Amino acid sequence: MIEIDDTHCQKVHTRNIHVATYTYDSDAIIVEGRLTDNRLMDSYRSGGSVIPPGVVHDMVIRLKITGPRLKIEDVDVEMPTVPNVDCDQTRRSLEPVIGMEIVSGFTLRVKALVGGAKGCAHLVALLTAMASAAVQGAWSAATRKPVDNPDIKHHTLDRIKDTCYVWRSEGPALKKYEESLKG
Numbered sequence: 001m002i003e004i005d006d007t008h009c010q011k012v013h014t015r016n017i018h019v020a021t022y023t024y025d026s027d028a029i030i031v032e033g034r035l036t037d038n039r040l041m042d043s044y045r046s047g048g049s050v051i052p053p054g055v056v057h058d059m060v061i062r063l064k065i066t067g068p069r070l071k072i073e074d075v076d077v078e079m080p081t082v083p084n085v086d087c088d089q090t091r092r093s094l095e096p097v098i099g100m101e102i103v104s105g106f107t108l109r110v111k112a113l114v115g116g117a118k119g120c121a122h123l124v125a126l127l128t129a130m131a132s133a134a135v136q137g138a139w140s141a142a143t144r145k146p147v148d149n150p151d152i153k154h155h156t157l158d159r160i161k162d163t164c165y166v167w168r169s170e171g172p173a174l175k176k177y178e179e180s181l182k183g
Contacts, residue, residue: 012039016036017036018033023144028064030062030064031062032061033061035129038054038055039054039055062076063075068142068156070155075095075097077092096113097110104159104163110127111128153180157177160174
């Protein structure tokens with residue numbers, strides 16, 4: 001077992017990712033994610049100057065997502081705190097994801113489309129963390145009332161199948177959900 005105690009360990013950095021989902025119109029949701037990196041002690045640049053503790057990254061992404069297919073209709077990026085003035089040039093780097101659906105393989109497609117030197121690793125990390133939260137949030141928004149729409153039920157099946165051990169193709173939870181669709 002790995003133990004964290006004051007004798008052997010000193011916390012030097014934290015990263016917090018917070019994601020919230022909001023209803024928007026009758027067929028849309030807004031998913032807002034925020035990534036905050038906090039340096040907890042002095043660090044040193046290669047030239048020897050001291051960088052004091054504080055927030056290193058504070059970035060916000062808002063996605064407008066529609067329908068049971070979870071199509072990204074719009075993306076907005078804010079960067080209240082970044083470590084380098086050039087970081088601001090990546091603010092529009094996520095625009096190529098507009099039109100994508102959040103389905104299996106989303107993370108790989110996002111990394112290929114806007115990852116690496118094409119964008120910002122922190123924005124990509126936040127966006128991919130937001131994707132699974134968007135699925136959960138969309139389901140919460142859709143089930144505020146009884147779900148009678150078979151399209152939503154079938155899209156949910158497509159979205160959850162093989163996403164984890166519980167929802168594996170041959171597992172009892174998925175079989176039970178498939179039986180409920182037969183009605």
